[in-house]
Amino acid sequence: MDFKSVNDVQMRLEKAGYIPSKEISTVVFLAAATQKPVLVEGPAGVGKTELAKAIARSLDRELIRLQCYEGLDEAKALYEWEYAKQLLYTQMVKDRINDIISHTATLAEAVDRIADQEDAFFSERFIQARPLLQAISSAKPVVLLLDEVDKSDPEFEAFLLELLSDFQVTIPELGTRKAISIPFVLLTSNNYRDMSDALKRRCVHLYIDYPQRETELQIVRLKIPGIEEKLAAVLVDAIRRIRLLDLKKSPSISETLDWAQSLLALQINELTPEVISETLNVICKYQIDMEKVRKNISKII
Amino acid sequence: MVKLIQQFVSCCRVAGLRISTAETLDCLNQLQLIEVTNELQFRSALRANFAKSMREVNQFDRLYYLFFHEMRVDPADVLQSAALAEQIRQLTDIVKKKPHDNPMFDAVVDFIAGNPQALLKEMRRIQTASDFEVQPTRFNFGPLADRVNILMQITSTTAAIAQLLQDSSLDVSSSARSDLALHFNERFNAARSILLYEPRPGDENTKKVKAYEQRLKDLGERPFSSFTLQELEEMREAIDKLVRKLKNSVSRRFAVKHRGNLDVKKTIRSAARYGGVPVEIKYRSKPLRRSRIVTLCDVSGSVWAAARFMLNLLYSLQECFDKVNSFVFIDDLTDVTAVFEENEINEAIKFVLEEADVNYNAATDYGVTLRHFERDYMDLLTKKTTLIIVGDGRSNYMHPEDAILGKMRDRCRRVIWLNPEPEQIWGTGDSEIRTYMQHCHEVRQCGNVNQLIAFIEELVL
Numbered sequence: 033m034d035f036k037s038v039n040d041v042q043m044r045l046e047k048a049g050y051i052p053s054k055e056i057s058t059v060v061f062l063a064a065a066t067q068k069p070v071l072v073e074g075p076a077g078v079g080k081t082e083l084a085k086a087i088a089r090s091l092d093r094e095l096i097r098l099q100c101y102e103g104l105d106e107a108k109a110l111y112e113w114e115y116a117k118q119l120l121y122t123q124m125v126k127d128r129i130n131d132i133i134s135h136t137a138t139l140a141e142a143v144d145r146i147a148d149q150e151d152a153f154f155s156e157r158f159i160q161a162r163p164l165l166q167a168i169s170s171a172k173p174v175v176l177l178l179d180e181v182d183k184s185d186p187e188f189e190a191f192l193l194e195l196l197s198d199f200q201v202t203i204p205e206l207g208t209r210k211a212i213s214i215p216f217v218l219l220t221s222n223n224y225r226d227m228s229d230a231l232k233r234r235c236v237h238l239y240i241d242y243p244q245r246e247t248e249l250q251i252v253r254l255k256i257p258g259i260e261e262k263l264a265a266v267l268v269d270a271i272r273r274i275r276l277l278d279l280k281k282s283p284s285i286s287e288t289l290d291w292a293q294s295l296l297a298l299q300i301n302e303l304t305p306e307v308i309s310e311t312l313n314v315i316c317k318y319q320i321d322m323e324k325v326r327k328n329i330s331k332i333i
Numbered sequence: 334m335v336k337l338i339q340q341f342v343s344c345c346r347v348a349g350l351r352i353s354t355a356e357t358l359d360c361l362n363q364l365q366l367i368e369v370t371n372e373l374q375f376r377s378a379l380r381a382n383f384a385k386s387m388r389e390v391n392q393f394d395r396l397y398y399l400f401f402h403e404m405r406v407d408p409a410d411v412l413q414s415a416a417l418a419e420q421i422r423q424l425t426d427i428v429k430k431k432p433h434d435n436p437m438f439d440a441v442v443d444f445i446a447g448n449p450q451a452l453l454k455e456m457r458r459i460q461t462a463s464d465f466e467v468q469p470t471r472f473n474f475g476p477l478a479d480r481v482n483i484l485m486q487i488t489s490t491t492a493a494i495a496q497l498l499q500d501s502s503l504d505v506s507s508s509a510r511s512d513l514a515l516h517f518n519e520r521f522n523a524a525r526s527i528l529l530y531e532p533r534p535g536d537e538n539t540k541k542v543k544a545y546e547q548r549l550k551d552l553g554e555r556p557f558s559s560f561t562l563q564e565l566e567e568m569r570e571a572i573d574k575l576v577r578k579l580k581n582s583v584s585r586r587f588a589v590k591h592r593g594n595l596d597v598k599k600t601i602r603s604a605a606r607y608g609g610v611p612v613e614i615k616y617r618s619k620p621l622r623r624s625r626i627v628t629l630c631d632v633s634g635s636v637w638a639a640a641r642f643m644l645n646l647l648y649s650l651q652e653c654f655d656k657v658n659s660f661v662f663i664d665d666l667t668d669v670t671a672v673f674e675e676n677e678i679n680e681a682i683k684f685v686l687e688e689a690d691v692n693y694n695a696a697t698d699y700g701v702t703l704r705h706f707e708r709d710y711m712d713l714l715t716k717k718t719t720l721i722i723v724g725d726g727r728s729n730y731m732h733p734e735d736a737i738l739g740k741m742r743d744r745c746r747r748v749i750w751l752n753p754e755p756e757q758i759w760g761t762g763d764s765e766i767r768t769y770m771q772h773c774h775e776v777r778q779c780g781n782v783n784q785l786i787a788f789i790e791e792l793v794l
Contacts, residue, residue, distance in 0.1 A: 038367060038374055058377035062363045073387050115595050119604075119611035223387055232385040233353055236363075239380075239390045 034091070035064050041090075050079070050086030051250050059238040060087060069196050069217035071181075071232065074240035077284030080220040081179055083240070087216060088175040096170075096215075097177045098163040100184035106191065110201060111165045114158050122153070154205040168199055168211035175216045182221040189231055196234045242275060242284060251285060256292045266303045267292055273332045274315065277324055283315045290314050305329045334369070335361060341400050342383070347454040348396055350389055356382050376401075399449065403523035420513060422446055428493045441486045445494070445520050449527075455483065456527055480528060487524050491517075625656040625717050627745075629706070631724030632686065633663045633697040639753035639780070643723040644682045646785065648673050658713055661685055662702040664695040666710075697727060699765065700734035707737050714744040723751045723779075726759075726766035733765040738772040748772065751779040751788065 035041045041057040041064075052060070060083075063070045072080045088095035098109055122129075132149065133142040161169060167176040181189070195201055199211035219235065221227060243251065245268060252264045268288065275282045283291075291314045300307055309326055316322045325332070342357050360382035367374045376397060384393035425446035429439065440451035458479075494517050498510055599615035628647050632640040644661070651657040651673050659669050667690050673681050685691075714720065720741060742748045750773045752759065752766055760767040770776050779785050 038371075054373040055377040055380070058367065058374045059381045062366060062378055062381060065366045066359070066363055068359070071385070115600075116611065116614045119600070119614070123610045226386060229351070229385075233355060235385075236359075236381045237385045239384070239387055 035061050037061065044090035045086050048086040048089035049254065050082060051247055051254060052083070053240075053243065053247060056083065056238065056240065059236055063236045064216060066236075067199075067214050069219060069235045070238050071227065071235035072218055072220045072238045072240060073223060075242070075282065075284055076222055077286035078240045078242060079285055080240060081177065084175060084177040084218045084220075087218070091173075091175065091216065093172065093216070094170070094174045095177060096163050096167045096174050097179060099179045100181050100188070102183055102185060104184050104188055106188075108162060109164050109188070110162050110191075111203060112160045112162065113154075113205075114160050118153055118158050121158075156206075159203070159206075164195060165201060165209070167215045167217075168195070168201065169209065170215075171212055173213040173215055175218070178217070178219045180222060181219040182223065182225050182227060186228070189228055193230055193234065196231070242272075242282075245269070245272060248272075248285065248288060252288060252292055255289050256296060258296055259292055260301060263295065263301055263303065264292065267295070270303060270308065270332050271315070274325055277328055279316070279321045279324060280318045281316070281321065287315050303333065305333060308332065334364065338364075338379075341379075341396075344400055344450055344453060345383060345393070345396055347450050347457060348392065349457050350383060350392060350396070352383050356385075396453075399523060399527070403519065417509070417512060417516065418447070420509065421516060424494065424497055424513070427497060428490065431493060435482070435486055437483050437486045438490065441483065441490045441524060444524050445490060445517065447520075452483070452524065452527065455479075483528055484525075487521060487528070491521055625658075625713075625715065626719050626721060627658045627710075627713050628660065628721045628723065629666070629702070630659070630661045630722075631663070631697065632661045632691065632693075633695075633724075634693075635697065635727050636723075636725050636753050639723075641682060641686070642785065643751070643753075644685055645678070646723075646789070648678050648681055649789075658710075660706075660710075661691060663691060663693065664698040664701055665692070666702050666705045667691050668710075696729045696731075697724075698731045699724070699726065699728040699769075700732040703734045703737040703741075707740065711741070711744065714741055716744075716746055718745040719747045719749065720745050721749045721751065722769075722773075723753075725752055725754045725764065726750075726769055727763045728765050730763050733768050735765070735768045735772060738769055742772050742774070747774045749774065749788075750776040752776060753780045754778070755780060 035044065038054075038058050038061045041061045042052060042054070045052045045057060045060070059070060062068075072083065074080055084097075085095060129146065129149075132145050136142040136145055159165075163176070167174050178192070181192075196217060199214050200208050202208045242248075248268050248271075249264060252259060252268060253261075256264075271283055271288045271291070291311065294311055294314050295303075295307070298311070308329060312322050312325055316325055338357065338361060342352050345352055360379060363378050363382065364375070367378055369375050379397065380390070380393055384390045425442050429442050437455065440455055443450070444452040495514075498514055498517075594617055596615045596617045600611050600613070603613045603615060604611040630640065630643050630647060632644070636643075647657075647659045647669075651659060651670070657670070659673055660666050661669050669681075669685050672684050675681075676684060738748070750766070750769060754764070754766075756778050758764070766776065777784070777788065779788055
């Protein structure tokens with residue numbers, strides 16, 4: 033099921049409902065072929081997360097997603113011991129434990145006996161696998177998405193290094209666990225902060241920018257099938273011009289799609305200054321941006 | 334191929350990109366997997382390995398174009414272009430042997446010969462030079478002079494090459510001659526375009542963050558009183574953002590710490606209820622430090638410029654902590670907590686400065702203010718309270734009533750006095766700050782944004 037060539041990637045992603053640029057498909061192919069993680073950067077809403085989903089669909093793999101945030105720790109990302117279960121089991125097998133230590137002469141000997149049984153309590157059974165451990169211990173290869181990895185703490189990043197370079201994690205009680213199958217890893221970043229050089233070195237870098245006009249038009253047609261050809265073209269042109277304005281947050285593809293969707297819902301077939309002005313809150317997320325667009329509305333149409 | 338990539342990598346390195354050996358190796362490995370003849374794929378592979386952040390993408394593109402387009406001989410006919418490259422090399426060798434005394438001349442000739450490293454290095458030096466040198470007055474004369482020097486070297490090299498091509502003693506056919514001229518021309522153009530290139534931060538998002546931080550830095554050291562109206566507005570936004578950021582980081586930190594490790598003691602105790610079976614698991618938790626803040630802010634004429642800022646600070650604090658009581662005063666105390674709670678920031682400040690029940694014509698009197706506070710609000714001060722007083726302590730020679738401040742201190746956790754005046758003039762004239770100082774845990778100057786920010790950071794974190 034692996035990708036065979038760059039063109040194969042292109043075709044299969046398109047089939048999965050994602051229209052990649054040549055660069056995206058090349059990088060995805062290379063990452064898949066060399067089993068390296070991809071670090072995806074780009075403005076918000078250009079389809080970074082969507083790419084991961086599309087890859088999962090096209091490879092027919094499960095997508096495991098870990099949303100990163102400040103304060104994310106190993107217990108949330110990797111694994112956690114199930115204390116409740118451990119304690120409950122201890123209670124239930126109390127009699128057995130008594131049996132084991134009933135013939136011992138000294139306390140030290142009793143402790144030794146129990147220590148022999150330690151493995152029973154620190155075993156797979158009591159580990160609760162979080163996304164990262166799930167991803168590497170799954171029998172079938174998966175797609176692992178670490179979303180907004182720039183929001184996580186530097187400590188977490190350091191701990192990702194082991195996972196990303198060797199695909200293994202160390203659990204102190206159990207030892208090192210190697211990946212059963214190598215997952216396809218994607219990390220997305222909004223450039224909230226710079227990732228460390230060590231992490232960047234281990235990844236293949238992909239920068240997704242706002243798409244070319246043709247690509248964007250294709251995406252609109254794909255995602256909003258009901259839209260009229262002419263309206264789609266005008267709409268994409270308008271969005272592209274809005275992007276040229278110096279806005280706090282430029283509209284990206286997701287905004288284009290939202291806009292097209294809402295125009296469709298309002299049954300509007302023509303883009304006039306009034307229509308833009310009325311539906312502006314779909315495209316612009318800030319009051320200042322809206323005013324700026326309104327002021328420059330003659331440039332947009 | 335390996336050699337070509339190596340050359341490109343060393344070019345990138347002198348131009349400021351950081352490319353490790355491992356990345357070069359990765360790239361070479363990956364190139365075996367794709368169709369190298371497909372330029373899009375080739376470039377994507379290079380870019381994926383060499384430009385590892387948004388900001389580097391632009392520079393990479395420029396270098397790529399320079400190296401693989403402008404510096405290459407037209408690959409239409411391999412044999413012919415090889416011959417051409419050879420001739421170019423010979424010609425530049427001749428030019429290089431000419432007597433000259435400028436090191437940049439070598440760099441330019443190397444560039445023309447297809448080896449752009451030296452020139453790129455020099456350009457990088459010029460572009461980054463201004464970052465390193467701290468000059469009393471900034472002017473761009475140094476970099477400009479350096480650029481002019483390179484331009485002159487390019488011109489003299491152009492002349493030398495042109496002369497050489499005219500030279501009939503050269504063993505080159507006339508068609509090859511015109512080809513050569515064409516190539517040289519292209520490369521000279523490339524050299525000039527490098528000269529004119531100014532690095533721009535690539536991505537809009539990163540650019541904005543930078544600009545904002547830069548502005549904060551520029552405005553940070555200026556006293557509040559010298560701000561224009563627009564700058565005031567901007568700074569307010571900046572401070573607001575900062576406070577929110579701090580607030581977020583605090584809340585997140587507590588959210589994480591809130592649920593700590595397993596609390597064995599408590600778990601066992603609760604297990605006793607179920608015959609020793611630990612049905613309920615207890616975790617250690619870290620309680621939030623619930624601090625209360627009481628602020629007194631002087632809004633009289635002497636601290637007028639700072640007052641707006643301070644009110645802003647009050648407002649932000651109120652959003653940040655769950656219990657804040659805000660007062661403004663001149664000769665008497667006015668409780669503005671409700672105003673801040675109900676109104677949006679600008680309106681609230683406007684309301685306080687224009688409409689609130691404050692006598693703006695009165696002379697500042699700290700004594701009366703403190704007496705009033707003692708009479709009506711003393712119970713606000715508890716062991717958890719931080720009292721922040723903002724003012725210059727200029728009480729128009731009235732009784733300072735510093736004993737009351739002493740009593741207030743005894744009741745609360747911390748007393749902080751923020752004084753917008755520079756420290757040198759504390760205690761001059763009618764300033765009573767030295768009298769009050771002995772009753773405060775901390776008195777700090779807070780006359781510009783940086784000091785204010787430092788204060789907020791310490792307070793919140």
